Amino acid sequence: MAKKVVILGAGYAGLVCALELNKLTTAQEVEIILVNKHEYHQLVTQLHEPAVGAKEEKDVTLSINSILGAKKVKFVKDVVVSIDNEAKEVKLENSKLSYDYLVVALGSETEYFGIPGLKEYSFTLKSVNQANRIREHIENCLKTYSQDKKDSKLTFVVGGAGFTGIELVGELADMLPVLAQKHNVPKDKIKLINVEAAPMILPGFDEELVSVAKKSLEARGVQFIIGTPVVQVEPGIVHLKSGDTIPTETMIWTGGVRGVPVVAEAGFETEPRGRAKVDEYMRAVGHEDVWIIGDSCFVLAPNGRPYPPTAQISTQMGENAAVNIYSTMKHMKKEKFDPVLLGAVASLGRKEAIGSIGNKMKAKGWLAYRVKDASKYRYLAKIGALLKS
Structure with a gap:
């Protein structure tokens, strides 16, 4: 009988997890359900452009149904209300979903650090x-x-x-x-x-x-x-x-992130900012059937600092979770999460940026801007959205 995998959130981590799991499995092996509150996937790393009118909403959103096409991933547009990991059930605003394996990729909320008036007036x-x-x-x-x-x-x-x-x-x-x-x-x-x-x-x-x-x-x-x-x-x-x-x-x-309340409310172990603690296979601590990925989780890098909430980290978490769900189903050896960091590029407007590429190369100005552009197109190619963007 097919195993039921429910993926909550279609951001970078959740969408990539669904697409990778679709590649690894057959319809006889698994039923994949992807839940998201919007009908579109957001290119969150590009939001600074529509915020000032440099680009339009259509330039930073992609239809989820268009990306999924004929793939064996069922999309459900709904809002997650709660997770009952004892009953292995997710309550949505309009329905309930049971699962064999759960992936929580609900992103994060803004951290206001208790500063009076900040949430209300910013x-x-x-x-x-x-x-x-x-x-x-x-x-x-x-x-x-x-x-x-x-x-x-x-x-x-x-x-x-x-x-x-x-x-x-x-x-x-x-x-x-x-x-x-x-x-x-x-x-x-x-x-x-x-x-x-x-x-x-x-x-x-x-x-x-x-x-x-x-x-x-x-x-x-x-x-x-x-x-x-x-x-x-x-x-x-x-x-x-x-x-x-x-x-x-x-x-x-723009000063910080914290975990979404539904994660802590479900009883998963979290750090002080409400992000879930996970093991080396991206599973919620103490839960062998729940993976928590993207900005919803907290993972320490080898240098002892948490990995930053970036798109490249989230997509690799999505891939790792998909591989480990498949490995769990097949009783195979799981893969530890060990991301390959391709560097980081920050745009400065005016077709200008700064960036580190790999461990050694530094880029600035127009070249760095092109590198950032290339990383966007590489991601669109990965999710099969290059021709749809």
Whole structure:
């Protein structure tokens, strides 16, 4: 009798897991059900572009049904409510699903670190809907400035200087002058501020490349406030630990992630930020029939630091989980999760980027931007969406 594999979430990890499992198995061996709350797969690494209007929603979303085509993966559009790992059942808003093997790939939520007002009065950038809200808000700020001349409408603050924060700042640095001209707003009135609690931007990145990125962004008007945490956000004002305040109508928070509540509520073992602990085969600790992958889990790299929540790590987790589910079904030896890190590239807007390729090569400027572009197309080819993008 076919084993039933339920995969929750069609982000990078969940979608790749479903596609790999489809390749490894026959319809007689396995029934694969993929659950996602939207009908589309989001290219989350590209969200900074629609957030400023540089690209449209259709450029960063792909129809899940189109990707799956005639494959033996059943897609269910629904929202996960709870997981009962004793009964081996998932409760959705509109139905229930039983499983033999479960894959949890529900991504993460924004971490607000208990900062008062931050959740209530800031934008986040974790979905195409949020990107659309940011774009509409920025346009509205510039459009209505001529009516009330409030300078806070022309001050844009991005909290967090990791990948998401810096890539967003780069796009904003390019697009704000264009939007200012469109709405007849003086360019010199616009302020773009990046606030980071750590002592440097892009923590963990090569220092020489970080310096290149900082100079490029500063040359386009970005003001950095580094080593200074945000301590409170109120309507129209951001408070910093230094005692300084920034009057602004736009606070975009990119400063961290935590696990989705449904994982901890199901009784899986988690670390302090609510991400699930997993074994070397990506299984939930103490559960041989549940795999937790992508941003929903917490895995330490050999250097003792957790692997970052990146697309390349998530896709490799998806592949590893698929192989290990198949190996479990066939009573074969499982594969330990040992990702191949191909490097990291951060775009800076203006067809410019910085990146490390492999362990040794550094890239900057247009070359690094092309490398980032190539990684996107490599991923689209992997999921069979190159011709559909």
